[in-house]
Amino acid sequence: xxxxxxxxxxxxxxxxxARGEPRYRAAQLRRHMARGASSxxxxxxxxxxxxxxxxxxxxxxxxEPVAEAASADGETRKVLLRxxxxxxxxxxxxxxxxxxxxxCISTQAGCAMGCAFCATGEMGLxxxxxAGEIVDQVRHWQAALSASGERVSHVVYMGxxxxxxNYEPTVASLRMLADRTLFGISPRRITVSTCGVVNRMxxxxxxxxxxxxxxxxxxxxxxxxxxxxxINRKWGVEELLAACARYVARTKRRITLEYVxxxxxxxxxxxxxxxxxxxxxxGRLADFHVNLIPVNAGPGGFRRPKxxxxxxxxxxxxxxxxxxxxxxxxxxxxLAGCGQLKVxxx
Ligand code: SF4
Numbered sequence: 001x002x003x004x005x006x007x008x009x010x011x012x013x014x015x016x017x018a019r020g021e022p023r024y025r026a027a028q029l030r031r032h033m034a035r036g037a038s039s040x041x042x043x044x045x046x047x048x049x050x051x052x053x054x055x056x057x058x059x060x061x062x063x064e065p066v067a068e069a070a071s072a073d074g075e076t077r078k079v080l081l082r083x084x085x086x087x088x089x090x091x092x093x094x095x096x097x098x099x100x101x102x103x104c105i106s107t108q109a110g111c112a113m114g115c116a117f118c119a120t121g122e123m124g125l126x127x128x129x130x131a132g133e134i135v136d137q138v139r140h141w142q143a144a145l146s147a148s149g150e151r152v153s154h155v156v157y158m159g160x161x162x163x164x165x166n167y168e169p170t171v172a173s174l175r176m177l178a179d180r181t182l183f184g185i186s187p188r189r190i191t192v193s194t195c196g197v198v199n200r201m202x203x204x205x206x207x208x209x210x211x212x213x214x215x216x217x218x219x220x221x222x223x224x225x226x227x228x229x230x231i232n233r234k235w236g237v238e239e240l241l242a243a244c245a246r247y248v249a250r251t252k253r254r255i256t257l258e259y260v261x262x263x264x265x266x267x268x269x270x271x272x273x274x275x276x277x278x279x280x281x282x283g284r285l286a287d288f289h290v291n292l293i294p295v296n297a298g299p300g301g302f303r304r305p306k307x308x309x310x311x312x313x314x315x316x317x318x319x320x321x322x323x324x325x326x327x328x329x330x331x332x333x334x335l336a337g338c339g340q341l342k343v344x345x346x
Pocket of ligand 1: 111112113114115118119121122159160161162195339
């Protein structure tokens, strides 16, 4: 059975019309989908007969929650979701002092990219998710939040998988999230993170979606980056930064460079200077922002640098004219921090 989230608006209308139902039911159903209703049965403004037919022929969601964990401070929540074929993915809710509810979603079960510090990379790629499976993670959290009258306000594509390695479903899901008749989340509140799939970055720039792009750099040179990110063998740092510059030129959006700090690998002050010089060779420093992420416990045996060393690295970037923020990622006690998502697949 297909999940309703995998039907486009036109397909849903055709499905309804084929069963003698009015077209406007499609808008009603889509509104319920995005607002956190829990089942076809709960849609009391839809005639009972139609609800029965819907439940018999379509699935309300493509993801089924199996287990949930909350961090000790109760803020970050991680859910294990089972897909129809038994594969599992993880998704994280990161509320921020009642001001916003950010959701971190997966685009693949596992990941093929093999970054050395990443638990998801250790799994290898199980399969790509459909657009419905991607947005159903947002629907899962929206349903959880709707009880308290809250909404998912921000979405980050930083969960399991490389979004641009599953390009079409990722773009389709972005359009669904931004669609005002569905979720209506401003593209400026949506961030896609890539490890640097250069050809797809160019394609994304041409989609006309004013989303935020985060690029995982993690090293200032091919020598360092190539050691920890296999994708660097295909597209080196110069090619990657050139693609970033093209993205900025086309979209007029700033790019976030993600940089995980690994003690003794990429955290020396001269490497900060090298990083700023790399960016400057390709674009204006003002068009970039560096997110410094102390590594979380995970594969590769990497260690987090001492706080003062991380602060010196951040200061060196700032001195070179590159804005930087040192971030402590949330949810580490439930393995929901950056690079920590992993599930055992059957
Ligand atoms: S960091 Fe991202 S791209 Fe790299 S292996 Fe992990 S999930 Fe894949």
